[in-house]
Amino acid sequence: xxxxxHVHTKYNHQDTLLLLNVFPKDAGHxxxxxxxxxxxxxxxxxxxxxTDDISRVRKAAENPQVIAIGETGLDRKTDVPYIDxxxxxxxxxxxxxxxxxxxxxxxxxxYDDIISIRKKFNPSIPWIIHWFNASTQIADELLKNNCYLSxxxxxxxxxxxxFGVFKNMPVNRLFLETDDAGINIADVYDKAAKERAMxxxxxxxxxxxxxxxxxxxxx
Ligand SMILES: [Zn+2]
Numbered sequence: 778x779x780x781x782x783h784v785h786t787k788y789n790h791q792d793t794l795l796l797l798n799v800f801p802k803d804a805g806h807x808x809x810x811x812x813x814x815x816x817x818x819x820x821x822x823x824x825x826x827x828t829d830d831i832s833r834v835r836k837a838a839e840n841p842q843v844i845a846i847g848e849t850g851l852d853r854k855t856d857v858p859y860i861d862x863x864x865x866x867x868x869x870x871x872x873x874x875x876x877x878x879x880x881x882x883x884x885x886x887x888y889d890d891i892i893s894i895r896k897k898f899n900p901s902i903p904w905i906i907h908w909f910n911a912s913t914q915i916a917d918e919l920l921k922n923n924c925y926l927s928x929x930x931x932x933x934x935x936x937x938x939x940f941g942v943f944k945n946m947p948v949n950r951l952f953l954e955t956d957d958a959g960i961n962i963a964d965v966y967d968k969a970a971k972e973r974a975m976x977x978x979x980x981x982x983x984x985x986x987x988x989x990x991x992x993x994x995x996x
Contacts, residue, residue, distance in 0.1 A: 779981060780988050781962045782927050783848065783881055783907045783954035787811065793962055794988075798848055798881065801833035807842055814845035814881045816869055819852040819862040827861070831868050838876040844992050846873040847881030848907060854885050863890075870898055879991055880904045882924075888915045895922050903991050907954055910939040920950055925991060927952035930960055932968045944972060948983050949990075 779793040787797055797813050804815045815837035817830045837843045849869040851862050873880045879902050884891050888911045895904065906919060909926040916926060926946060931939035943951075953965045970980045 778985060779962050779966055780952070780984050781955050782905060782952040782988075783814070783929075783956050785957045790962055796845060796881075799837075801830045801837070804833050804837040804843075807837075807840065809842065811842065813837075813840075813843045814847045815843050816845075816847035816849040816881065817865050818848055819850055819857060819866070819883060820855050822857050822861050822865045824861060827865060831865065831872075834869055835872050838872050838878055844878060845881050845905070846870075846876075846878045847905075848883040849880065850883035851887035851890055852883060852885040853887050867894070867898075870894070870900065873902060874898070874900050877902055882906045883908070884911075888919075892918050892922065895919075895924070905952060905991070907952075908956060909942065910937060911942070912938055913942055913945070916942040916946060920947065925950045925952055925987065927954045928969065929954040929956050929965055930958045932965060932972065933960070940972075943969070948973065948980075949987060951987060952984060 781793055781795045783798060784795050785798050797811050799813050799815050801817055807813055815834055817834060838846060846869050849866050851866055882904050884906060903923045903925055905925040905927055907927040909928060910931050928939060928943050931937045932943060934940060953969055955962050966977055966980060970977045
């Protein structure tokens with residue numbers, strides 16, 4: 778079974794498990810066939826609706842099908858005030874910790890803050906940095922602090938920082954994703970296996986094991 782750890786739009790691909798990302802406004806009607814992550818994206822943080830959005834995330838976290846919180850995180854390239862993003866992010870981290878749900882993290886030019894918040898909160902649950910694209914030094918720091926790194930499109934950009942990290946990182950902290958980027962999960966597995974000189978079946982087993990370790994008794 779292949780696992781797509783972060784995708785927004787449901788698709789059917791043979792023998793693939795999707796962790797479907799849903800925004801708080803849509804979290805009221807979840808299909809019992811799927812598993813979900815629910816979270817307020819940093820681009821969507823609005824002061825006026827923050828309380829309602831956060832309570833929707835908290836309510837969703839009670840649902841056993843919602844196995845992760847997110848995507849949430851920090852983005853220095855969006856117009857949403859950073860202070861508001863931080864507030865929304867930290868409230869969702871508390872929900873994740875309360876309900877023992879791993880967190881799917883969106884991070885753009887804010888890795889240092891993600892790392893220092895992780896150290897400050899010292900959460901017991903792992904975080905998954907989706908669309909990871911930063912230096913080896915940052916990757917090492919995240920891995921040391923019980924984070925997983927997820928890759929999709931960046932595996933096809935061989936001069937990216939992400940690609941360099943992917944080639945050498947420990948595979949027991951790896952996830953793969955499509956994130957609605959117009960790529961096929963089977964192609965992502967294919968490329969990842971090739972770059973790490975392993976068979977797809979071997980990689981499939983590793984990622985399934987990572988999933989079980991990360992989500993523990995939730996699944
Ligand atoms: Zn996404």
